[in-house]
Amino acid sequence: MIDKQTEILKAALRLFVENGFHGTPTSLIAKEAGVANGTLFHYFSTKEELIVSLYVAIKKHLSACMAIEEKSEASLKEQLKNIYITALTWGIDNTTEFRFIQQFISSPYLLKLAPEEIQQKNNKILQLFQEGIDGQIIKNMPIDLINTLVNSHLFGVSQYINQSQLAAQQQENIINSSFELIWDMIAL
Amino acid sequence: MIDKQTEILKAALRLFVENGFHGTPTSLIAKEAGVANGTLFHYFSTKEELIVSLYVAIKKHLSACMAIEEKSEASLKEQLKNIYITALTWGIDNTTEFRFIQQFISSPYLLKLAPEEIQQKNNKILQLFQEGIDGQIIKNMPIDLINTLVNSHLFGVSQYINQSQLAAQQQENIINSSFELIWDMIAL
């Protein structure tokens, strides 16, 4: 075993998604991670800290994946499409993480996060929205609203793809066309 | 006290949204509802049954509110808009219920529901989507996908409105224009 802390987080992720927060005792997490009970509390002083840490870790992972895309020379639409597709692909390739995030943000644990953690650091995308509005490419509305709508859309599509068992071809189709859908919505 | 069962559900709703499922002991629910511990278990044999019952009750309430809208003579777009606005208004007027539903459907309790409970009985809207596709008013795509997208959109807008403190005027604006947004997305 290389890293016990990682093993604990991995086990916790799986169990939380399967059984919910209240359905998974710390003892089970420790057992599944192959560590002793006390070891878990060595790394995370409370169960709540474990849950929040897991969220932060996943968000970090997502941010890392998103950061790869950086092609400023492309058109605004192309740039947004790149970001959109990257995020969507992440959601499809990481269903468990995706479900955990969904569960976490709908739970009261969200309030336990420091406000700056919730804040979208990745304001690159907000910037692009603003550019789009200024350049009269995107409908003039609050960028927070646009952001919320795009996020919801992303969630919806991920959910649809994860739930319905699609052939790779169909899946590819939906991924590609779904950006056009949301674009039709926000574009002038 | 008129109906203890209702009082229990009301207290449970509030506490679950505030503290989550695992953060609210049945004893506290009973206390807040002003009934004895045993009374709770007279009405709901387990905590899980209480949670699921609460979900079903809220869904029933939502359905009742939705059922009022029935104007088949209007255009397809108008009909959809009516349904959309009704749902959105419900989400805004019933934030606690709204948050509970969100929490519930992102939790493993969802799987405890009988499949027919999950199924959208209100397939009126699915019917309208099909009509729209047949009449070449709506883009040709799986109606389940359309449905998911419209629902996500609805969630997003509700969330946005609930979170940001808006003047009644602005709120009204967003409610009205947000349907046009989603319409732009699904319409040909």
Add this chain to the structure above:
DNA sequence: ATCATGATTGACTAATCACTCTACAAAAGT
């Protein structure tokens, strides 16, 4: 070699919680 620091263990505990049980009260049926 010795020491120090941190990782790891698992038995243990104090508290909590879901749920039970017995008793009683209030209707409701006969």
Add this chain to the structure above:
DNA sequence: ACTTTTGTAGAGTGATTAGTCAATCATGAT
């Protein structure tokens, strides 16, 4: 009036759980 059913209460219980602690073990620095 009497019996049955249903509602209500709240103390009690056994199981579970988050978190502790004292004791080892591993590692590397001096």
